[in-house]
Amino acid sequence: MNCQRCNIRKATVHLTKIVNNEKTEAYLCEECARETGQLPFSGGNPFAFQNLLQGILSPELDSFEQYQQKLECDKCGLSYRDFTQKGLFGCANCYDTFSEQIEPIFKRVHGNTLHNGKVPGRRGGTLRIKREIEELREEMQRAVFCEDFEKAAEIRDKIKELEEKEKKQKQG
Amino acid sequence: MGEENKAYSSLSHWISGDGPDSEIVMSSRIRLARNLKDFVYPNIADTESRKKVSEAVKDALTSEDLCLHYIQMSDLPELERELLVEKHLVSPIHAENGTGKDVFIDDKESISIMVNEEDHIRLQVLKPGMQLNKAWEIASEIDDRLEQKLDFAFSERWGYLTACPTNVGTGLRASVMVHLPALNFTNNAAKLLSAVSRLGLAIRGLYGEGSESIGNIYQISNQVTLGHTEMDIIENLNSVTSEIINQEKKAREGLMNDIKVKDRIRRSYGVLRYAYQISSEEAMNLISHVRLGIDMGIINDVDPRVLGELMILIRPAHIQKIHGRELDIVERDIKRAELIQNRLSI
Numbered sequence: 001m002n003c004q005r006c007n008i009r010k011a012t013v014h015l016t017k018i019v020n021n022e023k024t025e026a027y028l029c030e031e032c033a034r035e036t037g038q039l040p041f042s043g044g045n046p047f048a049f050q051n052l053l054q055g056i057l058s059p060e061l062d063s064f065e066q067y068q069q070k071l072e073c074d075k076c077g078l079s080y081r082d083f084t085q086k087g088l089f090g091c092a093n094c095y096d097t098f099s100e101q102i103e104p105i106f107k108r109v110h111g112n113t114l115h116n117g118k119v120p121g122r123r124g125g126t127l128r129i130k131r132e133i134e135e136l137r138e139e140m141q142r143a144v145f146c147e148d149f150e151k152a153a154e155i156r157d158k159i160k161e162l163e164e165k166e167k168k169q170k171q172g
Numbered sequence: 173m174g175e176e177n178k179a180y181s182s183l184s185h186w187i188s189g190d191g192p193d194s195e196i197v198m199s200s201r202i203r204l205a206r207n208l209k210d211f212v213y214p215n216i217a218d219t220e221s222r223k224k225v226s227e228a229v230k231d232a233l234t235s236e237d238l239c240l241h242y243i244q245m246s247d248l249p250e251l252e253r254e255l256l257v258e259k260h261l262v263s264p265i266h267a268e269n270g271t272g273k274d275v276f277i278d279d280k281e282s283i284s285i286m287v288n289e290e291d292h293i294r295l296q297v298l299k300p301g302m303q304l305n306k307a308w309e310i311a312s313e314i315d316d317r318l319e320q321k322l323d324f325a326f327s328e329r330w331g332y333l334t335a336c337p338t339n340v341g342t343g344l345r346a347s348v349m350v351h352l353p354a355l356n357f358t359n360n361a362a363k364l365l366s367a368v369s370r371l372g373l374a375i376r377g378l379y380g381e382g383s384e385s386i387g388n389i390y391q392i393s394n395q396v397t398l399g400h401t402e403m404d405i406i407e408n409l410n411s412v413t414s415e416i417i418n419q420e421k422k423a424r425e426g427l428m429n430d431i432k433v434k435d436r437i438r439r440s441y442g443v444l445r446y447a448y449q450i451s452s453e454e455a456m457n458l459i460s461h462v463r464l465g466i467d468m469g470i471i472n473d474v475d476p477r478v479l480g481e482l483m484i485l486i487r488p489a490h491i492q493k494i495h496g497r498e499l500d501i502v503e504r505d506i507k508r509a510e511l512i513q514n515r516l517s518i
């Protein structure tokens with residue numbers, strides 16, 4: 001099949017776009033795909049665009065993948081198949097449901113699979129660290145009171161560590 | 173003219189042409205994507221769920237006293253929604269029909285918070301010139317305050333859980349809008365930009381997805397959102413942008429004695445002053461030349477802010493708003509030429 005845009009080169013890029021629930025498909029050569037902004041310039045990360053994502057998310061099905069496609073989020077009802085077609089998660093719980101499938105996707109899109117940025121203060125972040133520090137301080141005072149200086153020193157080091165961590169998270 | 177003056181004064185602060193490196197960097201933008209843990213995402217949410225999210229975000233924002241105006245998109249006529257799109261305050265998708273779509277905007281139109289877009293919350297801060305760090309500070313501060321009131325979808329492993337996997341982690345999209353006419357004149361823009369795309373950055377033209385530039389204006393943004401800190405992402409974009417600024421400046425120096433370029437610039441100016449009708453694309457390309465002419469000292473009687481201002485004002489919804497009624501394409505092209513001539517003679 002020839003490219004739908006230039007009609008000269010072979011179509012090697014299959015693009016699926018969903019706008020307002022309407023699916024449009026295009027078969028383009030690599031050059032035309034690049035020119036129309038569907039592919040990044042050469043050498044760039046070829047998996048960063050959502051359009052393209054659908055391409056890598058919906059591979060040919062073998063039996064294992066058929067099993068994957070049937071996976072369904074029990075909170076929002078989104079199936080893995082729906083996800084691969086839309087390129088969008090339905091809720092936060094989808095991440096856990098599809099955790100095995102999405103790790104390789106993250107790896108390809110971002111080159112990373114672990115968050116390293118800002119952490120919400122209220123949940124699991126600086127506030128939790130603050131609380132932990134407060135508790136440790138109390139424990140340290142108890143240790144000092146009981147003249148267990150070795151333990152107190154240990155706790156002091158722990159507090160220092162946490163304070164460093166807190167500082168880092170604040171800087172985001 | 174009365175209406176036009178009002179339109180000038182109602183332009184967003186980010187288009188003011190101020191800020192560091194404003195002769196090349198038109199604006200800086202920080203966008204954060206956030207979702208509420210207990211609600212399904214907008215792409216599958218029903219009306220009731222969307223309304224609940226809308227209420228929750230509204231409560232959080234109004235209690236924070238951030239002096240934001242609350243707008244329900246469904247309350248606005250189509251033209252007004254289009255105006256917000258042209259001002260870059262809402263996305264085109266957000267201007268389409270749908271329940272529970274809100275936007276919160278501050279007086280300067282620097283901050284916009286879309287609710288029930290692709291994610292529950294899309295927080296955006298726009299600043300004139302090269303000010304990514306400042307924009308990030310403001311966005312992060314608002315994010316902190318929202319987070320006091322709302323339970324965000326977050327995991328220690330993957331960070332902020334966005335609707336699209338391309339935003340997961342930081343949920344951060346940092347971008348700059350740069351004007352690179354000299355690099356285009358010297359046929360170096362494509363080369364430079366392809367080098368840039370190898371550094372994990374995406375480049376788009378002015379009005380959307382295509383890489384084709386209109387008016388020599390490009391938007392450069394980070395592609396990777398997972399695995400790096402926000403500061404790393406911003407610093408990467410900062411350093412690449414300052415290199416681009418250097419290259420553009422060098423290219424401009426090289427053009428100083430180029431007669432052909434001087435001629436192009438003056439001819440572009442002439443067309444803008446005397447055309448009877450003009451499309452937005454042609455207008456943007458010519459305005460870009462005029463702005464270059466101003467920066468290079470070839471044109472001395474025009475305000476350098478015209479590029480940014482006209483970029484917004486010559487778009488269809490703005491032309492129709494200024495004119496007070498709907499206009500067909502031919503009428504718009506005529507009114508656009510008029511508007512440009514009026515602005516150039518201020």
Ligand SMILES: [Zn+2]
Nearest residue numbers: 003006029032
């Ligand atoms: Zn082609």
Ligand SMILES: [Zn+2]
Nearest residue numbers: 073076091094
């Ligand atoms: Zn789900």
